[in-house]
Amino acid sequence: QVQPVESGGGLVQAGGSLRLSCAASGRTFSNSVIAWFRQAAGKEREFVARISWTGGITYYSDSVKGRFTISRDNADNTVYLQMASLKPEDTAVYYCAATPPYGVSGPSSRYYTYWGQGTQVTVSS
Numbered sequence: 001q002v003q004p005v006e007s008g009g010g011l012v013q014a015g016g017s018l019r020l021s022c023a024a025s026g027r028t029f030s031n032s033v034i035a036w037f038r039q040a041a042g043k044e045r046e047f048v049a050r051i052s053w054t055g056g057i058t059y060y061s062d063s064v065k066g067r068f069t070i071s072r073d074n075a076d077n078t079v080y081l082q083m084a085s086l087k088p089e090d091t092a093v094y095y096c097a098a099t100p101p102y103g104v105s106g107p108s109s110r111y112y113t114y115w116g117q118g119t120q121v122t123v124s125s
Contacts, residue, residue, distance in 0.1 A: 001027065002025070002026045002028070002029045002114050003024070003026045003114065004029070004097065004098055004116035005022070005023045005024075005025050005117075006094065006116045006119040007020070007021045007119060008020040008021050009119030009120045011123075011124065012121075012123055013124050014086060014123055014124065015085060016086050017086065018083045018086065018121060019081070019082050019083070020036070020081040022080070022096030022116060023078050024077040024078070028077050029077065029079075029098045030053065031101040031102055032053065032098040032099045032100065032114075033051065033099045033111075034072060034079040035047065035048070035049065035098075035105065035107075036094055036096055036097075037097060038094045039093050039095070039118075040089075040091060041092075043092075045109060046061065047108070048061055048064055048068065048081070049068055049070040049081060050070070050107070051070045051071065053102075059107070061107070064090075068081060068083050068084070069081070069082040069084075081094070083121070086121075088124065089123075090123050091121060091123050092120075092121060093119065094118060094121050095115055095117075095118045096115070098112060098114040099111055099112055099113060
């Protein structure tokens with residue numbers, strides 16, 4: 001069983017950048033689709049981005065497209081979310097999630113079996 005572990009969150013001013021990391025604890029997740037979700041206080045969890053097994057295919061929500069970049073290093077068993085031009089509305093707990101090996105994926109959280117504990121991102125205005 002794989003356990004995603006997020007890091008890199010923090011406090012940043014609007015317009016700034018942060019890079020989140022998601023490392024696999026347990027077994028490798030090189031054959032899993034990895035996604036980032038976020039949940040702001042009082043709101044439902046929402047899809048942010050996902051990346052295919054090889055890293056060749058990525059998807060983004062409309063709210064982050066053009067500002068966030070998801071990437072992966074399978075040799076290092078790590079997935080990254082580079083966030084730029086941050087806005088106060090990006091403030092949320094960010095979660096990394098993985099599908100089972102060779103699992104199907106999509107923007108819904110139901111596709112993802114393994115979840116990290118989350119890392120807080122706060123963007124001040």
